[in-house]
Amino acid sequence: MLSGRLSTRLSTRLLYRQSVARRQRRTLLSPAFALTDDWAGRHxxxxxxxxxxxxxxxxxxxxxxxGGGTASAIDVDAAIVGADQLDQVDDVRDLVYKLRHTPLAADMFESTPYAIIRLFLKHNCTEQLLACFDDPINYGVFPNEHAACLLMDHFLRADNIQAAAKVASFLMLQEMFDCRLVVHLAALSCAKWAELPAAQQYLNKPAEAVAEETQHGEEDEFVFKVPYLKNIHFDGHFDLKDPAQLVGKSLVWFGRQLLPADLATSAQLLGWTVFGDVDRLHSFLKQNNAKCLRHAVTTAKSLVQSRIEPPAESGAPADATPPPSTPDAEPTPKDDRWQTCLTLLDKVATTTGEETLSSAILQRLNECRADEEEKLMKKQRQLFSTWNEDRKNHLIAQNMRLKHNLRLEEIAQERKQIADESDVMFFFENRTKWEKFGQEDDKIEEKVDVTKAEAKLTDQEYAKILFAGEAKSTKPTRTT
Incomplete structure (x- = not known):
């Protein structure tokens, strides 16, 4: 009887969690937001x-x-925008890599990275896409607002919280805070990451520095990364590599754009706690008076407590005697500041609900989703039209330049041919001129022969000839 009740309760909880998960997946961006038909019209x-x-x-x-040649930015754009198959992913990545290593890298079109993102998402090439984000210098793939929303929506639906948080941190580095849809999706991704168990709180690792092989004619050229001494300056932004710091700062910066105030405060509180900067967290707690979500405060307390009392190592008993202090041990003033933060957290006013930060952000996202989707869809449709028109104009202009250069080469060849025919026809009339040219050529040949002969002489032979010439030119002085 008891086992039957337990199984019923467990099945009920499981069904509830599954229904919540399905509801959260359904309540992300609408299918029409992808603009699949509009994007397919490019073909x-x-x-x-x-x-x-x-x-x-x-x-x-x-x-x-x-053979060491180069392609223009419009050539690469047309090739990448037209790509639609899985076996073209590597070719697309190779083309944009080569373009970034030419002087024409600054001419890359906005549609090029957008097309790369759409192609990689279509075929679920997550690792290759994140590798491009990890290496922006060599690939230059920067998503616009519509592509950023597609990325985070795709990863959140696939329950790939780490990849979604990775994209959100990349957007934070680019400071993309103008679109409310981007802000809410990025904050949602970071909040979900912060609520993960500690073992799952990681971001997709950067791609390994592997040798890139490019073929130029008959020779093989290997391009690889060379280690170099980095600047010791740490800017606290682009130099951030730690996953907790990246996600924490992203949650703070995107959280500032959220409404209402309790949601923004909760996001910033959890963000600074995840970031792990005790001074900034202490300053935020001292200056903030707004309410916070109860769950966010509880999570922050547990994180601060783990800073004060780190978990015991595996295999050691919980009541083991701590090792004696050493000169290299962490100073106690820092522990005191964490303890002060924990005391301040106890004084933070909280809401009565038990909803998580991610649930609250998702609720706000659902409230503004329809209007924000419509605005961004309209903007992206205009970009599609602009990109198509620009691509057409640039291809026509490039074709005209090519024809112009070919015509100039033909004219140069025709002029040379006419000049040669004129020299033949008027050879006898210009006989004096040709003889003068011949005499000048003979003098040049004589100088060349003398130079070659002198080059073959030894130092002693050259000195004898030199002094003999000076002796002949010197006249004896007459004495009186």
Whole structure:
């Protein structure tokens, strides 16, 4: 009887959790927000330009790099935007890498990184995409607002909280705070990451520094990263590498944009606690008087308590005698500041509800989602139209420049041919001129022969000739 009741309760709780999970997945961004049909219309626009198939254009652009050549930014953009298949992912990544290593890297179009993100998301190439984010210098993949929302929505739906938080921290480094939809999704990703167990609080690791092989004609050139001495200055922003610091600062900065005040305060409180800077946390607690979510305060207390009393090492008994203090031990004033923060946390006013920070942010996201989606969809449709028009104009201009250069080469060849024919036709009339040219050529040849002969002489032979010439030119002085 008792076991039946327990199984019923467990099944009820499991069904409840599953329903909550499904509801949270459904309450993210709507399917129409992806603008799948609008994005697919680019293929028709490219066919109108007569660019051929996507494979043909990628192969044509790759040929331009063979032999040390370069492709223009519009060539790479057209190739990447037209790519749509899984086997083109590596080609796309290789093309943008090569473009970033040419003087034309600054000319990269905004549609290029957007197309890369859409292609990688379509085929679920998460590791390759995050590797591009980890290496912005070599790839230059920076998402715009619409692409950023697609990224976080994709990872949150897939329950890949680490990847979503990674994207949110990347957006924090770029300071993308103008779009409310981006702010709420980024704050939601960071809050979910902060609520994970400690063993799961990590971000996707940067890609390993592997050798990149590029083929130029018959020779193989290996491009690889060279270790160098870094600047000892730490800017506290782009130099952040620790996952807790990245997510913590992201939660603070995105939390400042949230409404109402208790939600913003809770996000900043949890963010500074996750970040682990006791001075900033202490300053925030001293200056803040707004209410916070009860769950956020409880989580912050547990994190601060873990700073004061770190967990015992595995295998050691809980009541083991602590080791004697050493000169290298952490100073006690820092522990005192953490203890002060814990005391201040006890005085923070809290709300009556037990909802988590991520649940509260998700609720606010659902309230503003429809209006914000419509604004961003309208903006992105305008960008699609602008990108298509710019791509068309740049391709036409590039084609005209190519024809112009070919025509100039043809004119130069025709002028040379006419000059040669004129020299033949008027050879006898210009006989004196050609003889003068011949005499000058003979003098040049004589000088070359003398130089070659002197080069073959030894130092002693050259000195004898030199002094003999000076003796002949010197006249004896007449004495009186």
């Amino acid at each position: 028709e626009r490219m066919k109108q330009l007569g660019l051929g198939g996507d494979y043909e254009w990628i192969a044509a652009v790759q040929k331009k790099y063979v």
